[in-house]
Amino acid sequence: MSSPxxxxxxxxxxxxxxxxxxxxxxLILATYxxxxxxxxxxxxxxxxxxxSLVSLFGFLGGGALLVGGILPMLTTSSLVVMPLGIALxxxxxxxxxxxxMQIYLDAIGTVLVAVLAGPAAGAATGALSNAIWGLFNPxxxxxxxxxxxxGLLAGLAAKHGAxxxxxxxxxxxxxxxxxxxxxxxxxxxxMFGAAGTFGTNAIIAVFRSMGDKLLVAATKQGLLSDxxxxxxxxxxxxxxxxxxxxxxxxxxxxxxxxRVLGNRSGRRxxxxxxxxxxxxx
Amino acid sequence: MPRRRIYNxxxxxxxxxxxxxxxxxxxxxxxxxxxxxxxxLPAVLLSGRIRQISLAILLVAGPLLxxxxxxxxxxxxEGRVILLDFGVARVTQEGLSFAAxxxxxxxxxxxxxxxxxxxxxxxxxxxxxxxxxWNRKLVFILGSAVGILPHVALxxxxxxxxxxxxxxxxGREPISRFRALLTVTTPLVxxxxxxxxxxxxxxxxxxxxxxxxxxxxxxxxxTPRQRWARxxxxxxxxxxxxxxxxxxxxx
Numbered sequence: 001m002s003s004p005x006x007x008x009x010x011x012x013x014x015x016x017x018x019x020x021x022x023x024x025x026x027l028i029l030a031t032y033x034x035x036x037x038x039x040x041x042x043x044x045x046x047x048x049x050x051x052s053l054v055s056l057f058g059f060l061g062g063g064a065l066l067v068g069g070i071l072p073m074l075t076t077s078s079l080v081v082m083p084l085g086i087a088l089x090x091x092x093x094x095x096x097x098x099x100x101m102q103i104y105l106d107a108i109g110t111v112l113v114a115v116l117a118g119p120a121a122g123a124a125t126g127a128l129s130n131a132i133w134g135l136f137n138p139x140x141x142x143x144x145x146x147x148x149x150x151g152l153l154a155g156l157a158a159k160h161g162a163x164x165x166x167x168x169x170x171x172x173x174x175x176x177x178x179x180x181x182x183x184x185x186x187x188x189x190x191m192f193g194a195a196g197t198f199g200t201n202a203i204i205a206v207f208r209s210m211g212d213k214l215l216v217a218a219t220k221q222g223l224l225s226d227x228x229x230x231x232x233x234x235x236x237x238x239x240x241x242x243x244x245x246x247x248x249x250x251x252x253x254x255x256x257x258x259r260v261l262g263n264r265s266g267r268r269x270x271x272x273x274x275x276x277x278x279x280x281x
Numbered sequence: 282m283p284r285r286r287i288y289n290x291x292x293x294x295x296x297x298x299x300x301x302x303x304x305x306x307x308x309x310x311x312x313x314x315x316x317x318x319x320x321x322l323p324a325v326l327l328s329g330r331i332r333q334i335s336l337a338i339l340l341v342a343g344p345l346l347x348x349x350x351x352x353x354x355x356x357x358x359e360g361r362v363i364l365l366d367f368g369v370a371r372v373t374q375e376g377l378s379f380a381a382x383x384x385x386x387x388x389x390x391x392x393x394x395x396x397x398x399x400x401x402x403x404x405x406x407x408x409x410x411x412x413x414x415w416n417r418k419l420v421f422i423l424g425s426a427v428g429i430l431p432h433v434a435l436x437x438x439x440x441x442x443x444x445x446x447x448x449x450x451x452g453r454e455p456i457s458r459f460r461a462l463l464t465v466t467t468p469l470v471x472x473x474x475x476x477x478x479x480x481x482x483x484x485x486x487x488x489x490x491x492x493x494x495x496x497x498x499x500x501x502x503x504t505p506r507q508r509w510a511r512x513x514x515x516x517x518x519x520x521x522x523x524x525x526x527x528x529x530x531x532x
Contacts, residue, residue, distance in 0.1 A: 049308035050526060056305065071418045076484050079418055080477045083425035087433040088470070112470065128419075132426050135398035137341050138390050193383035195349035208356035209369045236463060243467045248474045251481070 017069045024065030028145045031058025035186035036215075051190040059145035059187060063127040066148055070124045077251055078117035085109030086129040090136070103199075103229035106133075106140075110147060111154040111230075111237045115163055115261075118254035119155025126151035142191045146184040150176060150230070159254075162234075164262035169238035170231045177230030181222030186215065194218040200225055289503045290406035291413075295511050297397040299518045304389045306522045313385035321392035328400050337399060342391040346384045353380035403427050408499035417495050429473075436472065440465050 034054055074082075086109055093106025110129060114122025126147030134141030153176040157163070162172035188194045194204055194214055200221055207217035241249065241261055249255050288296075300320065304313050325334050353376045360373025407424045411417075441449075444464050451461040 049305050052305045052308070053302070053522075053526075056302075067419070068416070071416055074418065076489055077478075077481050079421060080425075080481045080484065081474070082422050083429050084433070084470075084473045084477055086422070086426040087429045088466075088473075090430060091433050091437060092466075108466070124422075128422055128426070132423065134394065135401070135427075136337075136395075138394040139341070139345065139387075141394075192345070192387055193349060193353065193379065195345045195352070195383060195387060198344065198348045201348040201352045205352050205356045208352070208358060211358045213359075232459070236459075236466065239463055240467050240470050244471055244474065248471065248478065251478050 017072055020065045020069030024062045024067075024069060026062075027058055027065060028062035028149075031055065031062065031145075032183060032186065034058070035190060055187050055190040056142055059142055063131070063144040063148050066145075067124050067127050070120045074117075074121055074124065075253065077253070078113075078121040081113055081117055081252070082121060082125045082128070085113035085125040086132055088112065089125075089129040090133045093133070093140075094137070103225055103232060105229065105233060107147065107150050107154075107230065107233050108236060110151040111233055112240065114151045114155035115158040115237060115241055116249065116252040116255050117155075119152045119159065121254075122151030122155040123148040124151070139192065139195075142187050143184055146180055146187065149183055150180045153179060154234070155254075158260040159258045161260075161262075163238050163241065163260050166235070166238050166242070169234040173230040173232070173234030174227050176234070177227035178223055180230065181224075181226030182219060184226065185219040185222040188222070189215050189218045194221075196221075289409055289507050290401050290403075291409050291503065292507045292511055293397050293401070294406075295514060297393045299514055300393050301390055302518055302522065304386060306525050310382050310385050313382075313389050316389050317385065317392060321389060321396065324396045325392070328396055330399060334396055334399050337395050338391050341395065342387055345387060349383055349387070350380045353377070353383070404499060405502055408497045409501065409503050411495055411497040412501040412503065414494060417489075420495075421489075433469070433473065437465060437469055440468050 031054055035051060035058075088109030089106050090109075092108050093104060095105075106129075107126070110122055110126040113125040126149070127144045130140045130144035130147045134144075154172075157172035157176060162168045185194075188196065194217070195201065196204070203221040203224060204214075204217045207220050208214070212220070249261060255261065300316060304316055307313075325331060325338075328334055354372055355367070355370040355376070357371075357373050357376025357379065360371065360375040362374035363371050364374060364377075365372040403424070407420055410420045410423075444461075449461060449464055451458060
């Protein structure tokens with residue numbers, strides 16, 4: 001890939017960047033633990049405003065800190081593919097939502113970017129995707145941290161070979177989807193009372209009719225829908241990247257270095273020295 | 282006719298976000314209803330895009346409100362006062378009340394944010410972010426994603442038509458839909474990646490990765506007064522939230 005025609009920035013910003021990543025991850029984890037373990041008061045009295053605020057600020061703030069820490073480490077080749085991932089997420093997710101499907105299909109772009117450009121680019125794409133989608137569909141906004149987690153895990157799965165064989169992709173999708181469902185459920189419950197599409201609410205209604213609490217019912221629905229959704233999304237992305245010409249895949253240092261598509265990734269590049277981010281071009 | 286812009290997009294976005302925070306802090310249906318009637322409704326009426334915004338709010342919030350009403354109205358095991366009993370499903374007073382509180386909250390959330398978003402001047406917002414020295418990569422991604430969206434939708438429609446001309450028929454079965462989705466997405470993604478590769482070369486050649494401050498060709502519409510107003514609004518809402526929640530915690 002072509003190298004920048006300007007001098008590379010120094011390493012003075014390395015420590016604050018790592019600090020942002022650690023703080024963002026810690027904030028998201030603390031928010032999740034608070035919502036699931038400390039907060040769960042009986043929903044019958046109404047969803048407490050503290051839980052809603054913690055959910056909004058914890059997940060959005062954590063996502064913003066992660067993006068702030070990730071953006072400086074991304075190369076231009078990763079940056080130019082992120083808007084396309086965001087646009088794909090929004091365009092396909094909007095169609096799936098309007099059809100009232102039981103799955104969302106709103107992470108195809110995130111997983112695609114994660115597979116080609118790495119976990120860091122995938123996480124930033126997921127978070128920014130929901131932030132931008134929030135301008136057209138405000139219900140997407142609080143799920144930004146969950147989307148970042150999907151991008152991060154998809155990239156890590158790709159790095160460890162989940163996209164080298166087509167039959168490995170749905171297995172990775174199942175695991176990533178289950179984790180994503182667990183994280184998204186408290187947001188859906190404490191922000192919107194678990195309101196979703198007719199398809200997803202029908203699943204929650206089944207669990208509620210069995211006497212489950214709203215958070216438990218939403219978590220079970222999340223585990224079902226998100227796992228199925230990510231299985232489909234991972235398979236679609238695997239089939240798309242297999243159909244890409246090698247020239248298109250080779251422009252991404254991450255895909256080249258870690259041979260994320262096996263023999264389809266092209267020539268092996270030298271191993272990078274550190275980090276989960278996209279290696280320097 | 283679009284309304285004449287008075288405030289900077291950043292000021293409008295922050296005001297909308299703070300209003301949502303206030304609704305969450307107060308957490309009473311009366312307050313949500315008042316915001317909906319006294320703030321959202323006039324804002325939509327004065328926006329100059331009444332039809333488009335009303336339609337968008339209806340399309341985004343309508344299905345969610347209806348499905349929420351059905352979910353909590355019929356399946357609310359915590360409910361004690363039963364109004365109607367259908368066996369598995371029971372209409373309870375508590376369920377309807379919960380659905381109403383959540384519905385009003387979602388109504389405010391959608392109304393406020395969609396009204397601001399649909400009257401937002403994106404180039405003005407990006408110019409302000411550049412003038413205020415926001416991260417250049419973030420500004421590029423935001424601007425590029427918003428700009429590429431209609432392009433992606435148009436290209437997807439063109440590819441769908443081309444594939445239909447070659448015999449693509451979308452059936453009702455999931456496999457058929459899955460195959461149709463792949464038939465459209467694969468050429469779409471390949472085309473977009475080729476474009477992205479060209480954009481990469483162009484950006485590299487123009488020193489995108491350098492660290493010097495960027496210049497915006499659009500004038501800065503932000504004023505010191507609005508910057509102070511933004512800080513003041515954030516501090517006021519923060520202080521109110523602390524006091525309100527503190528009062529709620531105290532006996």
